[in-house]
Amino acid sequence: MKKENPLFYLLKKVDWPKRLLFVAMTLSILGSLSGLLVPLFTGKLVDTFNTKSLDLKMVWVFLGIFLANAILSGFGSYLLSKIGEKTIYSIRAKLWKHLIKLNMSFFDKSESGQLMSRITDDTNVINLFISEKAPSVLPSLLTLIGSIIMLFILDWQMTLITFIILPIFIIIMIPLGKQMGKISKETQTEIAKFSGLLGRVLTEMRLVKVTASEENELDKTKITLLDIYKLGLREAKIRAIISPLSGIIMMLTVAIILGFGGIRVSSGAITAGTLVAMVFYVVQLSGPIISFSMFITDYKKAVGASERIYEIYHEDVEPTGNDDNKPVSTNQDIIFKNVSFGYDKETIIKDLSLSIHSGEVTAFVGPSGSGKSTLFSLIERLYPLQQGEILYGDQPINDISLKFWRQKIGYVMQSNAMMSGTIRDNLTYGINERVSDETLVHYTKMAHCYDFIMDFPQGFDTEIGERGTKLSGGQRQRIDIARSFIKNPDILLLDEATANLDSESEFYIQEALNELMKDRTTVVIAHRLATIKKASQIIFIDKGVVTGIGTHQELLENHDKYRHFVKTQSLNE
Numbered sequence: 001m002k003k004e005n006p007l008f009y010l011l012k013k014v015d016w017p018k019r020l021l022f023v024a025m026t027l028s029i030l031g032s033l034s035g036l037l038v039p040l041f042t043g044k045l046v047d048t049f050n051t052k053s054l055d056l057k058m059v060w061v062f063l064g065i066f067l068a069n070a071i072l073s074g075f076g077s078y079l080l081s082k083i084g085e086k087t088i089y090s091i092r093a094k095l096w097k098h099l100i101k102l103n104m105s106f107f108d109k110s111e112s113g114q115l116m117s118r119i120t121d122d123t124n125v126i127n128l129f130i131s132e133k134a135p136s137v138l139p140s141l142l143t144l145i146g147s148i149i150m151l152f153i154l155d156w157q158m159t160l161i162t163f164i165i166l167p168i169f170i171i172i173m174i175p176l177g178k179q180m181g182k183i184s185k186e187t188q189t190e191i192a193k194f195s196g197l198l199g200r201v202l203t204e205m206r207l208v209k210v211t212a213s214e215e216n217e218l219d220k221t222k223i224t225l226l227d228i229y230k231l232g233l234r235e236a237k238i239r240a241i242i243s244p245l246s247g248i249i250m251m252l253t254v255a256i257i258l259g260f261g262g263i264r265v266s267s268g269a270i271t272a273g274t275l276v277a278m279v280f281y282v283v284q285l286s287g288p289i290i291s292f293s294m295f296i297t298d299y300k301k302a303v304g305a306s307e308r309i310y311e312i313y314h315e316d317v318e319p320t321g322n323d324d325n326k327p328v329s330t331n332q333d334i335i336f337k338n339v340s341f342g343y344d345k346e347t348i349i350k351d352l353s354l355s356i357h358s359g360e361v362t363a364f365v366g367p368s369g370s371g372k373s374t375l376f377s378l379i380e381r382l383y384p385l386q387q388g389e390i391l392y393g394d395q396p397i398n399d400i401s402l403k404f405w406r407q408k409i410g411y412v413m414q415s416n417a418m419m420s421g422t423i424r425d426n427l428t429y430g431i432n433e434r435v436s437d438e439t440l441v442h443y444t445k446m447a448h449c450y451d452f453i454m455d456f457p458q459g460f461d462t463e464i465g466e467r468g469t470k471l472s473g474g475q476r477q478r479i480d481i482a483r484s485f486i487k488n489p490d491i492l493l494l495d496e497a498t499a500n501l502d503s504e505s506e507f508y509i510q511e512a513l514n515e516l517m518k519d520r521t522t523v524v525i526a527h528r529l530a531t532i533k534k535a536s537q538i539i540f541i542d543k544g545v546v547t548g549i550g551t552h553q554e555l556l557e558n559h560d561k562y563r564h565f566v567k568t569q570s571l572n573e
């Protein structure tokens, strides 16, 4: 099967402003046609000069055509560029809309820096083609064909001689153009790689610093930067051939036309005005010829850049379910029925069945890597199951609108994910209604973060830096808890922090969490004995399999691994 052209695929996705396109095309065509008259009238003007009887009317017509050409071409090219800009806007917006809805597994395998490069650098290359190069195709083509026709009409013998040189130019340009296309594609890949490296380092700057890895990272980027530099040089070399070559060809053509033209004027075969008009046409031709010879390159560049965006478009988006589909009733148990799942080939969760009871606390415990966080991701529907199903009561969760389902769940993560912005932005992140200051005060007090927030001069409007770097771990955690209070979810997923906080912070966080868990279906990946003891059921997970379910006491009595786990993990009280 023939591979689909990725650039056309993207262009097909755009809603074209048909009327604007029609007007722009018409203006451009008229602009080009009036442009074709300019040399002709210049020639006529020269001839009338010669006869020393300057016809004023001719001068006015000439000026009129000149002006009309400038206005029509100007408007036409502006409108065509406007369409180009609209197109690229639409491509960017649609790409971002698609990207943000892709499956989590796509983001697991992609580097964020590389993705950013796709949205910015690659679309820039397409932008250049669509809003600058492509709009000039039609007027250039008309000028090209029109000028050649006019030249033939004026003096076909001389035109033939003049154009002998043209095929040579084209034969040289084609391989150069191909080479340029290849280099540009490689450059885009290297730039994406470079952005990937930058993204990786900039987001984990602390790790880079504390492991003193600056030099290593510099070495890695140096190689990529050098590659980009070398590719840039190769491109410059080709440009260095193309541009003087075009100049020489141009000069040669004009020289030929003037040489032969002089002879023909003196022999009386053509008038001086005709010669002037012909020189004019040849000069007018050079622009379109050069832009056509580069067009293939620009087109190839744009196709190359579209290829990677095309790949993103063919990644699966998250199945969102029916938007209106809400759970039939609330306060239901969450039931795993023979669930199997793996991120790739390896199965992580194996034929697992369990029930999380409504309104109670269920604790997941088990060795590191046994699949506890994975179960959270499955409840959040971040990954599709390979087998089995998860039910909410008797309704498969996949049947519920994804948006509604996720709104129902509060997830307090160990990493306490924060967005750069203010404390207020973070407290209300993901909450669609307006949250009043009274609500913020109420819940931040419940999460024991009100006091430290008020210690900042800007209070709720304090900027917290990228990913909350200006806050301490304990502070971030309490803001995360306050966010869950405000969200007021039916189901709470809580990944207890393993980090040791000072006992005061610890105490406040525990208090806040106890309050948050009250009367909610809570699933907790427990690292504290106190939490475990409070749970109405503890589920012991080992290598993706449930090996024990019961209360702390029951498991202590009849589950060896659990007993061993409690003893060796030296769980915090």
Ligand SMILES: Nc1ncnc2c1ncn2[C@@H]1O[C@H](COP(=O)(O)OP(=O)(O)OP(=O)(O)O)[C@@H](O)[C@H]1O
Binding pocket: 108, 343, 344, 348, 366, 367, 368, 369, 370, 371, 372, 373, 374, 375
């Ligand atoms: N996004 C991912 N892509 C591929 N494999 C993953 C991904 N996340 C986790 N895994 C793998 O799945 C397995 C289970 O990981 P998971 O994070 O669920 O364990 P856990 O019980 O929560 O561990 P811990 O207590 O250490 O946090 C591990 O072997 C891990 O390597």
